[in-house]
Amino acid sequence: DFLNALQEIIPAFGASTDDLERCRLNGIVDCGNRHKHIYQRAMLLVEQVKVSVGSPLLTCLLEGPSGSGKTALAATVGIDSDFPYVKIVSAESMIGLHESTKCAQIVKVFEDAYRSPLSIIILDDIERLLEFVAIGPRFSNLISQTLLSLLKRLPPKGKKLLVLGTTSEVSFLESIGICDGFSVTYHIPKLETKDVKEVLKQLNVFAEDDIDAAAEALNDMPIKKVYMLIEMAAQGEYGGAAEAIYSGKEKIKIAHFYDCLQDMVRF
Amino acid sequence: DFLNALQEIIPAFGASTDDLERCRLNGIVDCGNRHKHIYQRAMLLVEQVKVSVGSPLLTCLLEGPSGSGKTALAATVGIDSDFPYVKIVSAESMIGLHESTKCAQIVKVFEDAYRSPLSIIILDDIERLLEFVAIGPRFSNLISQTLLSLLKRLPPKGKKLLVLGTTSEVSFLESIGICDGFSVTYHIPKLETKDVKEVLKQLNVFAEDDIDAAAEALNDMPIKKVYMLIEMAAQGEYGGAAEAIYSGKEKIKIAHFYDCLQDMVRF
Amino acid sequence: DFLNALQEIIPAFGASTDDLERCRLNGIVDCGNRHKHIYQRAMLLVEQVKVSVGSPLLTCLLEGPSGSGKTALAATVGIDSDFPYVKIVSAESMIGLHESTKCAQIVKVFEDAYRSPLSIIILDDIERLLEFVAIGPRFSNLISQTLLSLLKRLPPKGKKLLVLGTTSEVSFLESIGICDGFSVTYHIPKLETKDVKEVLKQLNVFAEDDIDAAAEALNDMPIKKVYMLIEMAAQGEYGGAAEAIYSGKEKIKIAHFYDCLQDMVRF
């Protein structure tokens, strides 16, 4: 299955960069069929770009709510692709730079990719690369024009490139024409109760009897928030409980877990 | 017919630039009467600019939805014109440049053209040249003023120039007065079922029985997306199928084809 | 009459600049009474500025739809004025310049004019000089303030100046107060059927029987588009017909003419 596939592949490409690994700090667990399907489709694109002659450039957008696992999924595809050039472009490594400098760095990544026969570029959090803010809205048109052109520019003869984008602001990207610039778009969903349940089983921090209730309470939450919440709850009401819980000696108290959940939704 | 005409002419001008050829990576197939008619009219303009005395400058805009074949058509007219100077101006070759630098490069192309007795300039994706983005909308007024003036400025005595523009944002160009700056405008359409059917026959990747259904499903799709979709489907559900299909040994499975189509419309 | 008057005067001032002549590439034909009346009034202003003491500065705006003949008319007045200094200021000669440079060039033209006892300055396509674009709208306020001041600044004692402006965006000019800056404004109209008929007779490219129908079809078209359309039609459906038609051996086929007309209105 999906998870096993991942676990078989990952070690084989342990040489992949640290950067990509840090994008999935909590590892990869089985999150249900919808996540799995998208992973498989993305891996087919990896193959298509390898064999195609008419399409030396393929582009795919992963969109979904904040914390739904987009970056971790893109990083996983990059790691699993076994392509010689896999690079993540992220706003976090360009903090405070002028938009023209950011442009230059992005263009540089593409030009490096053009030198490799097979490349993957991950444009992570495209709205952040674009310096998007909903009021206005404001964003860097210089960068958006650069992306629009890069998403259309063919690599030189004989080179192949797959671009993976991620965003949690898909309607903004739609409105500036960036979605149209991608060949395909996949929606990464939040977790449903049954997905959460599987995740909680794997994590093994709740008493068996509490798992159903906890999973129910976490319905429609993104995977990243699930991890954060469990960690908060694991501290215990007066602190100091985490070690016992992660070592399996104790379980999270469901009442305290509800308390933390309420805090997260907003005190 | 149209296709044959093209095939007869192309070899004769094999000396045309690589740039123009890369604009039609999937070649030129017969896409139906509407595409053919526009090609013929554009070739009449090529002749008119050659013989006219009162109009040393002719301008023609090709507008239509994304992927409908505008760039490939303009490139084909350029190649088939046999003019000594044929140049494509595209945002992709000016990524990240300041608007004033872009202006200077565009003006340079026109001034080079003014030195040749007969020239064609293709202004590809004018909205991209203008750094257009629908929010606002924003665009470079410096470049739009430059284009408005260039579309009106006569070449020096004895020189002739045909300008071909392409755009998928015709209503924007209308609103800033650029459409009015062109002598004629043609609309490049998406494909209707009967057009697609002809294309699919030529490509020969479906079982005979599936062609009608496939063509029906692809009604109202631009030619460029038709190519992309077929290539995706040709990988097969588990990958690895492309070679067999392109070599004609196997056909695309219609069920998998529908799957891919759904992905494209948005998962 | 108007046309004869022109033809008598023009040779006398053959020394007028090439620039002005290039503004009327298709010559000047009789376009009907409305064009004629405006020409005569403009020539009266030429006289007034010569003899006046209280008004050393006169300003006149020619406004009308795109292609209605404004530039050709202004150029003709300039040529016919016999003034020692006649200069056209046009955006086409200032492409890509910064607005402050454009300002400086415009001011320079006025200061040159102030050195001549009698001068005419043609501000051609004022909306283009102002870098106007309807979206926003945007325009250069630096240049508009410059024009507003220049239209009010008196030449030095003993010098006389007539400023002729042209525009196809009169309501915009109105809204920024530039219309008020002109002493008089004339509206240059499109052609009515009876005007077109006269023009077609003079051009002699239609069979006698077709003239009425053609003129009817061209009702409410500007003179410049009439010329463009006739030239397109003169190529013939399959090209190659132009020479025969202009030499008078053949006439334009009315059916093909209708076809071209339809293209122009938008395919």
Added chain:
Amino acid sequence: DFLNALQEIIPAFGASTDDLERCRLNGIVDCGNRHKHIYQRAMLLVEQVKVSVGSPLLTCLLEGPSGSGKTALAATVGIDSDFPYVKIVSAESMIGLHESTKCAQIVKVFEDAYRSPLSIIILDDIERLLEFVAIGPRFSNLISQTLLSLLKRLPPKGKKLLVLGTTSEVSFLESIGICDGFSVTYHIPKLETKDVKEVLKQLNVFAEDDIDAAAEALNDMPIKKVYMLIEMAAQGEYGGAAEAIYSGKEKIKIAHFYDCLQDMVRF
């Protein structure tokens, strides 16, 4: 009376600058009681600033429609004041300058004035000084803040200053708080029939019988346009009539006068 008062005073101050004289190119005629009243009040302010101790700074705004005589009136007050420092600040002498340079020049005029015991500064066409344009609206806030502060800043001890402003955009000045910055505001009106009649009598270019009709037709016109229109009409329908009319040998033909009037209202 008003006119006589003027004529008595003007010679006495013939030393006033040429600049001020050029502001009333058509001289000063009796324009009716409303103009006269404002002139008298403005002359009282001249006296008040001279004798006051509590108000070393007085400010007065003359507002009214374009061409109503504001600049000529302000210039006349300046000439008649007999103050050692009288200076007009006008956009025409600062064409194309950057707003900060304009500011500096305006401040310079005030600082020069602070050195004279008695000064008048005319801020002519304040909306033009502010680079105002109705679309937006746009204007220079740098200059408007400068004026707002200058209108409140006291001259040094022992110095007196009267500031006269003119504008035809009083509602704009109101909206940015500049009107409030002036101690008093006077409205300079257009001419009513009875005012025009007096003016026409003095100019003596119409037949006696036509004066009533002409004055009626010119009701509600500003004095400046009255002058312009009469000069146009004085050329005669075919030109060449001006000399005879100004010398009194002939009179303006009322029919041609109506024609010209119509042109001015817009052909």
Added chain:
Amino acid sequence: DFLNALQEIIPAFGASTDDLERCRLNGIVDCGNRHKHIYQRAMLLVEQVKVSVGSPLLTCLLEGPSGSGKTALAATVGIDSDFPYVKIVSAESMIGLHESTKCAQIVKVFEDAYRSPLSIIILDDIERLLEFVAIGPRFSNLISQTLLSLLKRLPPKGKKLLVLGTTSEVSFLESIGICDGFSVTYHIPKLETKDVKEVLKQLNVFAEDDIDAAAEALNDMPIKKVYMLIEMAAQGEYGGAAEAIYSGKEKIKIAHFYDCLQDMVRF
């Protein structure tokens, strides 16, 4: 009472700067209880800042219509405080400076104050410091952020600071959060009939019988306009009357006074 209190205190602090004295060019007369109350409260703040330990920074805003006496009141508090550092920050001393230079100057005043054990800073006409203009509205955000931060920044240990602001645009200051930045706000009102009457009695320029009528006519006028109007009226209808009136030999003619009042409200 209030006035006497002032008169007793002022001589004692005659060493206060000339700048502050010039802020009350017409001196300080008794303007009624509302003005008096605010003066007293402001003097209590002077004491509070001296003795407090928990609040080394106090801030107080005086807001009210144009000319209501805000600046004169703040200056009086400054003079009467007997603090070693009293400084007025006014737009008039920063005309034409760039907003960043203004910021630097304002910050400089605060840093100078931080060196004195007890300081008062008067931020006069805050909307003018902010380059506020109602259209837009526009204002300098750089300066407004600077003020917002300065109004919150504590002086160094052992130093005390009272900030007095004045404004006639309180709703604007409210909307940008500057009002909230002040600990207390007082509204300086226009004069009511009974206040005006007292003022007129003290000035002694009307015949006894006219005082009631005049005070009635001046109801709801700010103190500053009252002074201006009286001075205008004191010139007399034909000028030259001022001396006789101020010396007490003559009184202002009530009819002429009404005339002037009408001019001020707008002719």
Added chain:
Amino acid sequence: DFLNALQEIIPAFGASTDDLERCRLNGIVDCGNRHKHIYQRAMLLVEQVKVSVGSPLLTCLLEGPSGSGKTALAATVGIDSDFPYVKIVSAESMIGLHESTKCAQIVKVFEDAYRSPLSIIILDDIERLLEFVAIGPRFSNLISQTLLSLLKRLPPKGKKLLVLGTTSEVSFLESIGICDGFSVTYHIPKLETKDVKEVLKQLNVFAEDDIDAAAEALNDMPIKKVYMLIEMAAQGEYGGAAEAIYSGKEKIKIAHFYDCLQDMVRF
């Protein structure tokens, strides 16, 4: 209890910076259960970040009305954390700097933190860091993008960071996506009557009989304003009363207290 806990802890970390201590100039009194609960939760986050492996970065926003005690609370958590690196980032220390310089300073604080195994960064008054002003609204997108990225960027391996933000403009932060950037958000409330009563008892400046009435009058006031108001009232109606009151010899007169309260709500 909460207060005692604080008092036990504070001395232990007396080495904490002066900056943090100045953030609670009036010390920390018991303000009721709601304040206490938030303090405890924040201390749990301090523990979580210490022990967690999956979350080396935790972020927490304290939002609430102006003066509700956010900064004092955050400073207290910082002091009580015993972390080697605790730093407050505040607009007051960056007055007048250009937004890019502010960015650089903020980034510097984070990079310093990345060098310490355990760090707390307090982003105080985030709306002020962002140069927010409600009109427009305007704010620095450069800084907001920087914060958005910093709130997501992981510290290097082995380092832990807790970011505490404070704001009184939570809906603005919401609208630009900054709230979503924080893992948890707590609302710091104004005081209710029963909270105020406790505070007043501790301060001991009212007669016993007046405490209920005073507490009632102060219902729904932020703690910071309570302190300010009491200090104003402590001066007494004619000044000079403060010492007697703080030394306990006299009590605040309730009538004068009501007077002051009215002033604060706006005279």
